[in-house]
Amino acid sequence: MFARTAQRQFQSPHLRSLARSFSGTAPAGTDFTHVVIGGGAVGLAIARALASHSHSSSPSSNSNSNSTLLLERHPHTGTETSSRNSEVIHAGLYYGPHSLKTRLCIRGRSALYSFCARYGVPHARVGKWVVAQDEAQGEALAGIHEVCRTAGLGVPTRWVGREEARRLEPEVRALGGVLESPETGIVDSHALMTALLGQFEESGGVLAVNSAVVGVEALGSRAGGDGWRITVRDAATGSESSITTSTIINSAGLGAADIHNMIVPPDKHVRLYYAKGNYFSYASSTPKVRRLIYPVTAPGAGGLGTHLTLDLAGRMRFGPDVEWVESPSDLAVNAARLPAAIAEIKKYLPSIDESALTPDYAGIRPKLAPAGAVATGGGGFVDFHIRKEDGFEGWVNLLGIESPGLTSCLAIGEMVRDMLYGSGKVEGSAALGT
CATH class of the missing domain: 3.30.9.10 (D-Amino Acid Oxidase, subunit A, domain 2)
Incomplete structure (x- = not known):
């Protein structure tokens, strides 16, 4: 199932020719329907959910009418937070009953155990x-x-x-x-990400590694209404390519604030x-x-x-x-x-x-908050930020995705998909600063 994983990793010099093969077929004449920035566990799960949605909406293997591109700045996926943690499947004890972290952790934990059992990802419910x-x-x-x-x-x-x-x-x-x-357990995070990547590619998704995003421009009179232009720099050669997309998902982890700040005006900038x-x-x-x-x-x-x-x-x-x-x-x-x-x-x-x-x-x-302002619960608690940002079309923004992000990855992927395609309103985070 996952045999094609290593064969379909495109680097940014290939993006122009890759984009041309999709150009004019995606909505609004963009090169891609979705671009997900960041190939950690959460980005992989989001890309998988979006590619699967597109594949089921347009299942013909010859159709490129819906396409998902995953951009990763490193040579391989999952080399930052996703592979440098405790590899724990959290039960959802710590984050308060009404938080997004709790909701996604509990839903994600159940989905993750099922996914691992179905696809042979090593894990154990050790307690x-x-x-x-x-x-x-x-x-x-x-x-x-x-x-x-x-x-x-x-x-x-x-x-x-x-x-x-x-x-x-x-x-x-x-x-x-x-x-x-x-209900607490452990999981092989590397095997999990390999499985997610394999399913993403089986649904027609494309991974571009060594592809650092250096510019984002919202197109149209309504920001993002006509899609987005993304400038990508190849990590090896320094050459730059531009692509367009109908939707953009910022799941860049440690680099998410940089992506956010490329989009919003200076008075809306954030730091991690x-x-x-x-x-x-x-x-x-x-x-x-x-x-x-x-x-x-x-x-x-x-x-x-x-x-x-x-x-x-x-x-x-x-x-x-x-x-x-x-x-x-x-x-x-x-x-x-x-x-x-x-x-x-x-x-x-x-x-x-x-x-x-x-x-x-x-x-x-x-x-999302500095030392002294963070607590695992109580007054200093800081939740995930997952939101379709006001004033922008087709942008889902994820900031401060830390623990229990690995546990929650499948649930986050479903949430982002439903924010874009669900029949009802999906409640995300409050606006930053509120």
């Missing part, structure tokens, strides 16, 4: 414990449990008694209580803030832990704490911490943060062998 160490943390766990129990979210949680916890995970310390999330997460590998087979272990999240932490995750072979790794950085390309693991990570890990896994922990990799989370 997660959130562990408290004192009374205040125990009260925080009780709050999470109460929301999950009463809000009708479809997020099961249960208390794990002290004796059961000691029997199941004797090495894990949880002095203030254990809340279990049985970069929370780097350092991960640490563990070389010892002891202590043995069989499920994910998360600490209670500290308010304003900007993340879920330095937690214990497992890979699909059962090996433990720890992270991410939160290190605010200025550049999204600052991906070197900060080894100086290992002692602080060890201190956090030993709160819930005191028998850890410190000598077996080594710096492994780092990822960057794009935040």
Whole structure:
């Protein structure tokens, strides 16, 4: 099914000839019906959903009347946030009952488990414990449990008694209580993205790698009413090509603010803030832990704490911490943060062998609010921004797509498709600044 994946990756010098093959067939005489910017898990899922919609609307293999192009600035898809994370399928515990993150996480989690089972993407529903160490943390766990129990979210949680916890995970310390999330799991993110790319291409979609967007122009008296002109620079040669599209989807992840700012006037510009997460590998087979272990999240932490995750072979790794950085390309693991990570890990896994922990990799989370203004819940919570922006035709804008973006990717793809083609109004985010 996925045999054509490597054969259909076009670089930007080919875009002019590629566009000519579509020119005049898409609506409004544009080269493409859809251009999705950004080939991470979310961009791939959106491109797949749009290409599948177009393919079902015009199933003839000889018809180019609906076409989807996915632009990726790197040589390969999914090399930024999507491949530098914990690879966790989140259940939807943390984001508040009315948030877009919760809605998409829950819908996406169910869709992702089904997708992985159907298409052979390695995954495991290993479950997660959130562990408290004192009374205040125990009260925080009780709050999470109460929301999950009463809000009708479809997020099961249960208390794990002290004796059961000691029997199941004797090495894990949880002095203030254990809340279990049985629906939490892990997934091979690389295999997931390969499957998404394969389905996108099977539906007639085209991937252009090494293709950095350097200019976006809304066409028509109504901005975007006559489509969009996108200027793309080839990463290897520096040559530029222009293409047109009826719709544009900004799913550029760490570069999404740059794309946004190419479109809107200066007084509407935004910036992203970069929370780097350092991960640490563990070389010892002891202590043995069989499920994910998360600490209670500290308010304003900007993340879920330095937690214990497992890979699909059962090996433990720890992270991410939160290190605010200025550049999204600052991906070197900060080894100086290992002692602080060890201190956090030993709160819930005191028998850890410190000598077996080594710096492994780092990822960057794009935040819409700076350090000190971000919390996982409560007053500083910042939701996903997914919206058809006011005053523009055919533009869906995605900003601040961090965790649980991987879990939510299929649901986000469906949401963007329905924003463009659904029979009813799809409720997206509020306007920026409101």
